[in-house]
Amino acid sequence: MKREEFQLAVQLGFVRTVPGAMPGTAEGAADPTRRRVARSEIERLTKAPDFPEGLRERVRSVGTSEGAQLLSISKERFARLARTGHFSPVRFYVNRYRAVVWLYPAAELGEFALTHPGLLTGRLPLDVRIRADGGEDWRPRNWRARRLGMLLRASGDPWVRTAAIASLLDPVQLAEVVDDPFERAYLDRFRPAPPSWRPTTPAAREIADRLLLADDPDEILWHRMSLALALDEARADRQAPWPGAPPPGGHPLAPPGSILAALGVPMPATAPLGLPATAPATLPSPAPAVRPQTALPGGDAAGPVPGPAPTGPASSGPASSGPASSGPASSGPAPAGLAGGPMSPGEASLGPASPGPASLGTASAGPARPPGGIRPPGRRTRRSLLDRLRGRKEVRSRPGG
Incomplete structure (x- = not known):
């Protein structure tokens, strides 16, 4: 084959x-x-x-002309029956004129001829003529429904099935139903791949990508409700991972220092990356910045405005009794206190001192998912399906909504 x-x-x-x-x-x-x-x-x-x-x-597919010959009807009648949803296409392609050509299973057309002979001869029913004249076209919707059914049958994993439904909605609709960004990222991992026979040219691919998403309001509402129900089942099976969560094995990763401490190996204190362990003895003092004189509205010239006080090297002598400077902290090399040693009273602290070997004896527990309904930092509170539908109704009821 x-x-x-x-x-x-x-x-x-x-x-x-x-x-x-x-x-x-x-x-x-x-x-x-x-x-x-x-x-x-x-x-x-x-x-x-x-x-x-x-x-x-059984897998042979035919177009409009060959399908009309198979049913012994005209191409116009075949197209009207296809647009009103009497048989579903199984594939499509975009021709050189950027027109969508739908293909139908020949076996299903033969079954349709046996089960609905009244639609092949005589005048079409009134409801079919009204729908066809009104411009209805169920071919894209029926093709998406067939493809969704295939994706749902292919897997029993609840998150994979939820991702199949989510692939039919655009990002805006998806964000309204799945308000958690971590869950949307998890669904994107299981997003089904587009059909392999999708066109390769940019213009034709753009047309094909539009057909992958639901566009009818009733279809969008149906998939939104289906997605909300499927998402509840997926959450009941397992939670979507979030940054800092333990790996699927179940054991959080312990810090390297706790492993060495558990083995009885002392871990030397080191300075943060990019900073020396000890400060140099002397540092050159930068020249004080002096702003140029500017003329005041009264005609007098303002005196020079001194810049921020220079931050010289850390002094081991007594501290100055003047007022504390409100300028930014010095970004010089790290003092000795960052290397684990004692800090002199004159040294400015750039951060907490690194823990010594004694503080590494207790292994901190790895990150775990908060219990119960507590949400991790940065995650929005989930809303139930009823709350989302109520919010959607309120938006529609607003003036101009």
């Missing part, structure tokens, strides 16, 4: 797949985003009496 035929067979459910192994794992952990065909499924398909012609015929 060709690659396109095999992909259609998987999408239509004729070939069953299972989660593939995650690359780089010796244990063979399942990766919900990768699918493969089991050997037993290949044996089942090859043992069929009509293999491979029968499978090729």
Whole structure:
């Protein structure tokens, strides 16, 4: 089979797949985003009496002209039935005129001819004519629904299923339903890849990308509600990771100093990166900054305005009894206190002293998710589905909303 035929067979459910192994794992952990065909499924398909012609015929797709010939109707009638949602396309492509060409499964068209013979002859029903004349086009919506069904059947992981629903909404709609940025980032990890047959040219790809997102208001509302319900199920299964959370193994990473202290190895105190362990003996004092004289409104010239007091080297003598300077702290080299040693009274403290070996004996517990309903710092409080719907109703009820 060709690659396109095999992909259609998987999408239509004729070939069953299972989660593939995650690359780089010796244990063979399942990766919900990768699918493969089991050997037993290949044996089942090859043992069929009509293999491979029968499978090729079941996945054969036709356009409007060939589909109209298959149903023995005109192309206009076929297009009206397709726009009103009587059969769903399985694929599309953008031709050189930037027009979307829809493809339909030939097997489903044959079943439609057997189950709805009244729609193939005579005058179309009134409701079908009204919908067709009103400009309805259900082909993009039906194709998205078919693709979503395939994605939901392909995985049982709640977060993967939620990401499949979220892929049908634009970023603005998604942010209104999933107000937690960490959850949106987690859903983006499981976002399904676009179809491999998507156009490559920029103009055609832009048209295809628009067809991937829901555009009808009823369809958007349906997917928003589905996403909110699926998100509640995913949260009940497990929480989305956030920065500082322990790895999936369950044990938080301990600081390096706590490991050395547990082994009884003293850890020498070091200065912060980029700062020397000890301050030099003498530092040159910068010249005081003097602003130029400016004329006052009365005509008198203002005297020179002295700049901030120079910060010289740390002195070991008695401290000055003058008022404390309100200028910025000196950014000179680190004093000896940062290296773990005692600080002299004249030295200016640039930060807390580094802990010595004695303070490394207690291993600090790694970051863990706050218990209960406490949210990590920076995360917004989740709203229930009812609160979100109420907020949406209030926005619509505002004047000019």
